[in-house]
Amino acid sequence: MPKEQGRKLVASNRRARHDYHLEDTYEAGLVLVGTEVKSLREGRASLVDGFVDIEEHEAWLHGVHIPEYTNGTWTNHSARRKRKLLLNRVEIDKIERKVSEKGFTIVPTALYFKDGRAKVEIALAKGKKTWDKRQSLAARQADREKEQALGRRLKGMD
CATH class of the missing domain: 2.40.280.10 (Small protein B)
Structure with a gap:
């Protein structure tokens, strides 16, 4: 085998x-x-x-x-x-x-x-402290929104 x-x-x-x-x-x-x-x-x-x-x-x-x-x-x-x-x-x-x-x-x-x-x-x-968790969540959300905006712009939707 x-x-x-x-x-x-x-x-x-x-x-x-x-x-x-x-x-x-x-x-x-x-x-x-x-x-x-x-x-x-x-x-x-x-x-x-x-x-x-x-x-x-x-x-x-x-x-x-x-x-x-x-x-x-x-x-x-x-x-x-x-x-x-x-x-x-x-x-x-x-x-x-x-x-x-x-x-x-x-x-x-x-x-x-x-x-x-x-x-x-x-x-x-x-x-992590609770504020660390909030910061990492906010950074991840900002990255997600940036990627979505870039995708919309590449597709010509914006």
Whole structure:
């Protein structure tokens, strides 16, 4: 059987981009059991409540919901268990130093398969204030209106 190529997105956390300023992103492997992989291959996962915690120089993914595999038996996994992330020691140390600073947290932004292996993209993030959210919404609205006006002008409607 040929090996999978490319990147297949399973889940993305669009809410993280709305609630946080994303600083650095890292790609990490996941330690999963068989039924979790099968459930992910069906395209079922949710990153909404997920976060990463560093415990004893190891990165752990908490709160990510991977539902039980429908054809699984008694060997099925629990949906919200904590999962170990596979990162280099240098990356873990760098992340740990940043998180010890005030206001930084680690959030998962995407869950995908890359060349047949499950990966999660995590980001160092700083929480946005409500006025930051309003500013980003206003900037996005202004860009949308600018694109619409340019499109109307190109079509000769204006």
